[in-house]
Amino acid sequence: MKDLITSSIRDYFEARHADAGLFEGENPLSIQLDNPRDRSHGDLACNVAMASSKKLGMPPRALAEELVTWCNEKMEGRATAEVAGPGFINFRLAADEVHAALASILKLGADYGRSDAGGGEKINLExxxxxxxxxxxxxxxxxxxxxxxxxxxxxxxxxxxxxxxxxxxxxxxxxxxxxxxxxxxxxxxxxxxxxxxxxxxxxxxxxxxxxxxxxxxxxxxxxxxxxxxxxxxxxxxxxxxxxxxxxxxxxxxxxxxWFSEKSLHDTGKLEDALAYLEEKQLTYEKDGAVWFKTSDYGDEKDRVVLKSDGVAAYLLADVAYALDKFGRGFDKAIYVLGPDHHSHAARLKAVAEAIGAGKDWLEVILLxxxxxxxxxxxxxxxxxxxxxxxxxxxxxxxxxxxxxxxxxxxxxxxxxxxxxxxxxxxxxxxPIFYAQYATARIAGVLRKAEEGGLAAAADADLSLLSAPEELALIRELERFPELIAASAKAREPNRLFQFLNEVATLFHRFYHEHQIVSEDAAQSTARLALCRATRQVLGNGLDLMGVSAPERM
RNA sequence: GCGCCCAUAGCUCAGCUGGAUAGAGCGCAUGCCUCCGGAGCAUGAGGUCGCAGGUUCGAAUCCUGCUGGGCGUACCA
Missing domain, CATH: 3.40.50.620 (HUPs)
Incomplete structure (x- = not known):
């Protein structure tokens, strides 16, 4: 759906403003679609009109008006656009699109949220x-x-x-x-x-x-x-x-x-590392010790790799270890370091550059x-x-x-x-009880439904879900794959926790406003489907966190 | 001295890598179960986003300088 919106917008610029070259040069325009904080602003918001108005010499709102007309035609009712505020374009998805998303969650099950956003990148995470x-x-x-x-x-x-x-x-x-x-x-x-x-x-x-x-x-x-x-x-x-x-x-x-430092010593990897540095002429002797020119690569000063007593300093093990990792073919090595090691970040970066892996190959996260x-x-x-x-x-x-x-x-x-x-x-x-309580509550409802013989109905008519609380919950569930990818890319697992709490909030609100199992079998079946999807998302998320999703509490 | 990190509600912290009226939990005040789990829901009070400049249509977010706190600054690992 996002793709449809983005391509519609892009089409507009290419058809009407091709000569402006908005997508070229050193600052190419990127079309961003955000989830507005305020749901009354629709499902997706876009700021291109404001971002490009200056280059085009058009007031943002006028530009937005044109875009809205263009997009509404292109999208054929799958979503609608409108202008808001200083020139935002807000998109509202058609109910069918929302329901399709829900169906897809149920279909994908434990794989819902999985993506190939990383493109198979090989990462060593230490x-x-x-x-x-x-x-x-x-x-x-x-x-x-x-x-x-x-x-x-x-x-x-x-x-x-x-x-x-x-x-x-x-x-x-x-x-x-x-x-x-x-x-x-x-x-x-x-x-x-x-x-x-x-x-x-x-x-x-x-x-x-x-x-x-x-x-x-x-x-x-x-x-x-x-x-x-x-x-x-x-x-x-x-x-x-x-x-x-x-x-x-x-x-x-x-x-x-489980990588043993001692194994580096025992297999001569330290000597190899030293020989490597010497060959690259990155070392020199001073005060009876051998120094590594880490300052050539942004460290604040050079460091000793071989102490004057002839014993290897720890940094040499770092070099040997990095060489080993690089040799194992990782595209990226992430080091999660404790706060007492944060002075190591600069020299580790230096090591990565010195061994020819490049400073972006090695990434340091400080806890x-x-x-x-x-x-x-x-x-x-x-x-x-x-x-x-x-x-x-x-x-x-x-x-x-x-x-x-x-x-x-x-x-x-x-x-x-x-x-x-x-x-x-x-x-x-x-902190965890809120989300876990939601999973247990859903499990309770599903048990209840089963007693009433409703559990087996797989062919729910999802279009019966039209209340604001229902749609808001589905739209949040729909964000899950994107959230996972963003959270991984930013190396911020805490976002997952925030998200699960938001899902739980929306579920509790939905639960509070609507009777799930009722006399109306069709309505009940639809709501039960929403419950299952919610449980699936919460379960998948909790599983990623390594936290249980209890049936009862 | 130099380097890295932090500063957002009374407290603990979010804020989606620049967007619309800055959010949540706890605590405080007030409502909501004859009905699927009330360990829940709703409403309210509470903010100079440390300070001062700058960039931008637009800044809690980016840049610079201060202030305050944490950590580091080994021929330890």
Missing amino acids: FVSANPTGPAVVVSARAAAFGSTLARLLEFSGHAVTSEYFLNDAGGQVRTLGASLLARWKETQGEPLVIPENGYHGLYLKEMAESLRAEQVEPWLALSDSEAVEAFARHAIHNLVGQVRVQMDAFRTPFDV QWVTLVENGETVAMSKRAGEFVTMEDLVNDVGVDVARTYFLTRRAESHLDFDLGLAREQSSKS
Whole structure:
């Protein structure tokens, strides 16, 4: 339908104003159709008359009048146009068009909303990637909810997505972790507890140490100090990564690839990366270290890739990892980073350019902090000090549906206050309940209809749906595919949440105004069809969010 | 100092990549179930969109400069 309107408008300009060259040059005119905020302005609104009036030397309203006449003829009653305000052209779809949209929702079912907007673009989406030096914390839960939903949105809108988790299972922090566990082990053996400098104080290591068996540890202790620390570290990492995997799974956040940083070290990829940079003459030596000229690509200063002690700096792993990803043929790599890593954005961009992928190949999304709030008090967290609410605690406390939704209500850039008290309440105050309540309510109505023998009637006469509340609901449902595509393109899953709430609002209003199951079988059947379509859209949307659509609550 | 992010109703936040009278939830006030789920619906009060300029037919949205807050600014990862 949109295509018909757009082509009608374009035809007009080509027939009457071809010499103005509106569609050429550096600022070609694009014909936009928006959903007006105010429904009394029709179904679709267009601003071309205002946008082009200056170039054509015509007053916007006069131009709009001509366009309206032209379009009304072209569209043959499938939609009607009228001029409004300063020169908007408002289009109203014929009822048949609206009903056809409803029929199409019912026909497509679980695939309704799917599109090929992404054109099969191959995207690597990396998210969470938290250091496996302790249990996953709340920021990871936010990243998980955000990333997994974005992955599903991208997939649904026609992209080929690989969800990836990068494990920092190498480097100094891992050794520190091993040393901390070793200290905890010694504690279980009656020795005084001496946690190393900058070590990890969390009780999870105490518990882990207590679950170690003596015969397991003996061979480790027989090794040199350094190798012993390494052995404890390996155990700790293995254990913690296992926990993270289980939690991500329980949080409905599947990953296609768990990428080990250590594997880059073990397979010589770091040396390859360094050789690559050297070959491209992007490195130099200074103060005994090897530097990478990231400032050539917009970073504020150069960075060390090989430390003066000969050990690779983390950035080299970034280069090796980016080379690996690029080599796997992705058209785009999205990095979802935590707020503590935002200084990395510039140098990651530099890496992308240096390896010849181009700076648009690598996209950084920065998630902001989550502050847990309870009774107006901020709940403090620090991984090293061992005070934190883990992701597991959070999920046990409020449930997966509530936790996921809470994170999906906000844009990535906004700091998020997570109110534990509110989330725990399981009431209408909780953000997800409104939409879920709608699905449960619909399920209730459908059960009722089934008891009355109405369920089987598939050939509903949709033209019986003509009340304002009915049409408004259908038109909102019709926006779903477009919303999905836009939400994926903007990397803003929160729009999906907003949309589902809008659908729920319109459904509740419709429900309140109209008796669905009544004496009038034809009318009932039509309204039941609308209920099914609404449930389908809510269900598809909630599914993308990784949230359940309950039959009863 | 420099860099990134944020600033919208009493509170928490949306605002669809420049559109018409800036919205929702919570809280507050008032109505609506003999009827399919009242965990719902409707109405009302509440705004200098941080401040000042600029671009535009048109700005909460884009640009510049301020103010205030968060984070970062390692040969840590």
